[in-house]
Amino acid sequence: DQQVKQNSPSLSVQEGRISILNCDYTNSMFDYFLWYKKYPAEGPTFLISISSIKDKNEDGRFTVFLNKSAKHLSLHIVPSQPGDSAVYFCAASAMLRGGSEKLVFGKGTKLTVNP
Amino acid sequence: DSGVTQTPKHLITATGQRVTLRCSPRSGDLSVYWYQQSLDQGLQFLIQYYNGEERAKGNILERFSAQQFPDLHSELNLSSLELGDSALYFCASSPDRTTGELFFGEGSRLTVL
Numbered sequence: 001d002q003q004v005k006q007n008s009p010s011l012s013v014q015e016g017r018i019s020i021l022n023c024d025y026t027n028s029m030f031d032y033f034l035w036y037k038k039y040p041a042e043g044p045t046f047l048i049s050i051s052s053i054k055d056k057n058e059d060g061r062f063t064v065f066l067n068k069s070a071k072h073l074s075l076h077i078v079p080s081q082p083g084d085s086a087v088y089f090c091a092a093s094a095m096l097r098g099g100s101e102k103l104v105f106g107k108g109t110k111l112t113v114n115p
Numbered sequence: 116d117s118g119v120t121q122t123p124k125h126l127i128t129a130t131g132q133r134v135t136l137r138c139s140p141r142s143g144d145l146s147v148y149w150y151q152q153s154l155d156q157g158l159q160f161l162i163q164y165y166n167g168e169e170r171a172k173g174n175i176l177e178r179f180s181a182q183q184f185p186d187l188h189s190e191l192n193l194s195s196l197e198l199g200d201s202a203l204y205f206c207a208s209s210p211d212r213t214t215g216e217l218f219f220g221e222g223s224r225l226t227v228l
Contacts, residue, residue, distance in 0.1 A: 004157075036219075041221070042221055043117060043119070043205055043220050043221050044158070044205070044219045045117065045219065046216040046218075089157065089158060091158075102160075102171065102173075103160060104160065105150075105158035105159075106157050107155070107156060
């Protein structure tokens, strides 16, 4: 059961244009959402996050939008740069009973930004 | 550099063998997480430790075990290895029990022949 889905395995955009990466989730218990970026031969690095009480969070060229009713979030990168070429993972977390937490990742979307 | 150190970076072994992957979290981080990334798969959560105690368990096989030591480093033990265990194993750490921003190591690539 895949609770966090990134339906596009890859995305290609031109430098300077907007990149939109999408993510859907099924578990309504998730209350915190994150995006990670991963370059080859490196571990994932945190990019941006959003709490379920917000619908938008912006950090420079990166903006994450959350639509709770649709259980959908998206990451917008504008303008896109060749250095943004990487695999982007969407992740969602929920606090569980007993104090443990659950952080679930999607399969990732490979973004290629062409010069 | 995330501050999380994983060793070894690469490991090749045969089916039926046992290996141990090691992780040193960022200084001061109490939580350690282990993830598995197989080909075309996302990051599958295996297990989390917080200050030496198991905190959460994911899709970890019975052939796999982990522990966190008093100095907070962690080891993931994989035994009776099968071809399908070939994957990238990531360790991540965070300061406290709250998930959110995890700091990942560069991963240990395990190849089972």
